[in-house]
Amino acid sequence: MQVFDVYNAILRKEILMIIDIHTHCFPQDMAPQVVPYLAGLAGINPYLGGTVDELKSSMKKAGIDYSVIQCIATKPQQTRTVNDWAVEMQGDGIFSFGSIHPDFPRWKEELKRLKEAGIKGIKLHPDYQDFFIDEERMFEIYERVFQLDLIILFHAGLDIGLPPPYHCTPLRLLKLINRFPEGKIIAAHMGGYAYWNQVEEMLIGEDIYFDTSYSFNDLGKEKMSRLIKLHGPEKILFGSDSPWTDQSQEVINIMNLDLSEEEKKAVMGGNGARLLDI
Numbered sequence: 001m002q003v004f005d006v007y008n009a010i011l012r013k014e015i016l017m018i019i020d021i022h023t024h025c026f027p028q029d030m031a032p033q034v035v036p037y038l039a040g041l042a043g044i045n046p047y048l049g050g051t052v053d054e055l056k057s058s059m060k061k062a063g064i065d066y067s068v069i070q071c072i073a074t075k076p077q078q079t080r081t082v083n084d085w086a087v088e089m090q091g092d093g094i095f096s097f098g099s100i101h102p103d104f105p106r107w108k109e110e111l112k113r114l115k116e117a118g119i120k121g122i123k124l125h126p127d128y129q130d131f132f133i134d135e136e137r138m139f140e141i142y143e144r145v146f147q148l149d150l151i152i153l154f155h156a157g158l159d160i161g162l163p164p165p166y167h168c169t170p171l172r173l174l175k176l177i178n179r180f181p182e183g184k185i186i187a188a189h190m191g192g193y194a195y196w197n198q199v200e201e202m203l204i205g206e207d208i209y210f211d212t213s214y215s216f217n218d219l220g221k222e223k224m225s226r227l228i229k230l231h232g233p234e235k236i237l238f239g240s241d242s243p244w245t246d247q248s249q250e251v252i253n254i255m256n257l258d259l260s261e262e263e264k265k266a267v268m269g270g271n272g273a274r275l276l277d278i
Contacts, residue, residue: 019268020238021068022153022213024244047245047246050243056093058248062247062251079099079104100141102129114150120151123153127168132167134172154187155188156188160193168187168192188239196219211238212224212254213240237272237275254267
């Protein structure tokens with residue numbers, strides 16, 4: 001499918017809904033400092049400046065109906081402030097996931113507050129938050145998250161801006177799935193960025209969602225199509241990782257995969273709509 005055909009498909013609503021499950025934004029006054037700093041760590045050029053207004057303009061260009069901002073508290077004392085902003089940003093095509101830092105002492109109260117505010121899930125970045133996902137100390141938090149019917153999206157695999165060790169590997173995710181079979185878990189970056197062989201060996205077919213964020217350029221069309229079909233297109237969520245990629249190009253990349261039209265509809269929005277209860 002060529003670019004022209006992709007946009008025609010969107011305009012004709014052959015794709016019923018497009019949901020980007022994995023984006024990042026920052027408060028207006030912080031974005032000019034935060035985005036260049038993170039880009040420098042990773043050695044990449046951002047496509048947007050990291051504000052919500054820029055994301056909304058990008059969504060309009062790409063034909064995206066909803067984007068989910070994945071917030072992250074990198075320090076315990078940031079937790080409430082980050083979540084206040086996440087709640088405030090919701091609406092007008094934007095959902096936000098909150099964040100819980102594992103060392104924040106009032107995490108139970110904070111999860112309850114997020115649920116009551118209509119937040120659908122939380123983002124955990126074990127590398128930035130300095131915990132391994134299968135540590136016993138995390139299990140009480142996960143249990144409460146799932147009791148509240150909230151989703152957890154983990155950064156999974158290598159982080160190109162940080163050194164090893166990496167705290168969310170396919171093996172650790174498999175342990176978590178077995179421990180919490182009822183949990184709604186999303187492993188970002190197709191189950192584990194740069195851990196593709198382990199993803200295929202350990203996670204394919206398990207009851208866990210993968211998102212497509214920041215994976216296409218590394219995997220390529222053939223291998224990404226293959227992984228999606230092996231895992232099951234019903235467990236794949238479209239994600240761009242904006243501002244680190246261009247949402248329009250990511251839509252085109254996924255629409256060009258070797259998937260049926262029904263499978264593309266599921267990946268681009270159907271699965272996300274079901275998970276987010278839209």
